Amino acid sequence: MSLFRSSSSYENRQASPVTAAVAFGIIIIIALYFGISGLIGGGKVSLDSAFESGMDKGSIVSGVPPYGAPQANLDYEHGVDSIPIGHEYYYMILSEDQQTILLVRADKHFGENFDSESYKNINGTSIKGKVRMTSSDVTAKFSELTQLDEPELKYIDTTYVSRSIKWFIIAAINLLLIIVLIVNNAVFGRNGRPRGLVGAVTGLVSIAGMLAAGYLLIYNILLN
CATH class of the missing domain: 2.40.50 (OB fold (Dihydrolipoamide Acetyltransferase, E2P))
Structure with a gap:
């Protein structure tokens, strides 16, 4: 019985896409703020x-x-x-x-x-x-x-203009990641994932997007 309860508890504790979406949303707000203020x-x-x-x-x-x-x-x-x-x-x-x-x-x-x-x-x-x-x-x-x-x-x-553009790119990438999360959750459920070619492409796009956004974020912070 305890084994079944642990398994159920583990599934309940799985990361919610809402948490990830909120994190991406915060980054979008920050990126837009610096992008717009940088142009003013x-x-x-x-x-x-x-x-x-x-x-x-x-x-x-x-x-x-x-x-x-x-x-x-x-x-x-x-x-x-x-x-x-x-x-x-x-x-x-x-x-x-x-x-x-x-x-x-x-x-x-x-x-x-x-x-x-x-x-x-x-x-x-x-x-x-x-x-x-x-x-x-x-x-x-x-x-x-x-x-x-x-x-x-x-x-x-x-x-200063190219720097602001980089902030807007960061915001756009994170918006794309949120869209991927929403579509994935709507089609495959909370913990479901697409399989086959679709799953591979989605995974690669998500990883590439996060890496690109992460690099640009570090770049903009260091060269501020």
Whole structure:
């Protein structure tokens, strides 16, 4: 009798799809929050104005930098337990009179727009980014490289749109996982699973989705 009761108790304790759906739902809410808030700026500022008067955190700066570094002044690599996750590339851009320097975070090819000797913007490339503050680790690295003695640095993040898109992708993947859970529960019951080719494809899609969402989540957190 006790064996039958234990078996029944085990079945009753099986994980409910509702629990998983709630967890995925929480991730969706968090991802949408960061995705939407990442796109919202505190006002638009021209790059010329930023060079002359500075820039406020959260504002959106756009314009054509006259001069810039032909390669990243700082390539900051992020990883987990020696496993590389992603890179941050920081470049210095200069005003027309070359007296004012601003910091830009961009992709690894951004420096190709500037001449290696004169530092002129040979491609006429423009930038648009959200003003943010560097992390303590990045500030410390710049202090080592450039002898800057500031508690934190402002920079123009030209990757802010792509970062928000990654948050939206995370939300979309988790929404897909919730749909798979609902359909599976409706068709096969609480603890049922599709078999054969359908089961294999569903399992692979679910695992791939969770791995992709997990990677993007770690990426966005580390490179925040």
